[in-house]
Amino acid sequence: MEILKGRTNPTIDRQLALKDAIELLSGKWKIVILKSLYLHGTMRFKDVMETSAGITPKVLSKELQQLEENLLITRTVNNTKPVSVSYALTDHASKTLPVINALIEFGLIHRKKIKSK
Amino acid sequence: MEILKGRTNPTIDRQLALKDAIELLSGKWKIVILKSLYLHGTMRFKDVMETSAGITPKVLSKELQQLEENLLITRTVNNTKPVSVSYALTDHASKTLPVINALIEFGLIHRKKIKSK
DNA sequence: CAGTATCCAAAGGGATACTG
DNA sequence: CAGTATCCCTTTGGATACTG
Numbered sequence: 215m216e217i218l219k220g221r222t223n224p225t226i227d228r229q230l231a232l233k234d235a236i237e238l239l240s241g242k243w244k245i246v247i248l249k250s251l252y253l254h255g256t257m258r259f260k261d262v263m264e265t266s267a268g269i270t271p272k273v274l275s276k277e278l279q280q281l282e283e284n285l286l287i288t289r290t291v292n293n294t295k296p297v298s299v300s301y302a303l304t305d306h307a308s309k310t311l312p313v314i315n316a317l318i319e320f321g322l323i324h325r326k327k328i329k330s331k
Numbered sequence: 332m333e334i335l336k337g338r339t340n341p342t343i344d345r346q347l348a349l350k351d352a353i354e355l356l357s358g359k360w361k362i363v364i365l366k367s368l369y370l371h372g373t374m375r376f377k378d379v380m381e382t383s384a385g386i387t388p389k390v391l392s393k394e395l396q397q398l399e400e401n402l403l404i405t406r407t408v409n410n411t412k413p414v415s416v417s418y419a420l421t422d423h424a425s426k427t428l429p430v431i432n433a434l435i436e437f438g439l440i441h442r443k444k445i446k447s448k
Numbered sequence: 449c450a451g452t453a454t455c456c457a458a459a460g461g462g463a464t465a466c467t468g
Numbered sequence: 469c470a471g472t473a474t475c476c477c478t479t480t481g482g483a484t485a486c487t488g
Contacts, residue, residue: 228438231437231441233363235437236434241481242481245353246349270483270484272482273480274451284441285445295449296449297449297488314349320430321348321349322345324351324426325351358460375470376469389471389472390460415469
């Protein structure tokens, strides 16, 4: 994240905010994972795997770590045998809901547009 | 874009729409370019270069081509010497405005969140 | 179950120079 | 002016196998 010194310009702030948001959510899987957690609530590793069809454990692991670093999800190790781990959205993550909904709306419109070509 | 045969499921439709939208808009520059065209209206190649600070001509050229393929911008060659080329948003592109605004809102919120850590 | 390790291919993207 | 060509490095992410 680019850091600004001193007084800032609102237009530039918005540009940076836009780039931040894109950086945070970009990648093939991050938004799919968030969406899945919205739909199903707290989930374990294997459940996220199943609801994010096509992802491999290595990639899922990495994406989850990044989401956690960005305060969008929490990771909880449960005292079971064998161990299970729960992932849940943070309150902060709920702020991404408008983004996800807007993306879906656009995607639906775009599909119609392309089909009619 | 993944094509579905026959009857579809609305939940799956939305998942695919989401992946489409992400694919369409992902990359470091595409949304920045769209945003710039929203702000300034029709622009020439060099103007897009200047308003998208840091991009190189090779990358800009490629991004513009992809946006054109996806029906989000138009490319017009003007009969001047030396030639100039105008890029403008299509009507379809206006459908991405909610996405961009949602991203900016989230980015601004996220910046505050991170700063207060 | 919840990952990690290794290997590898493809894509993204930057620097620089050049062209019609 | 509006790109293209070349080179090259980094990142992304898939396949597969393995571990505590």
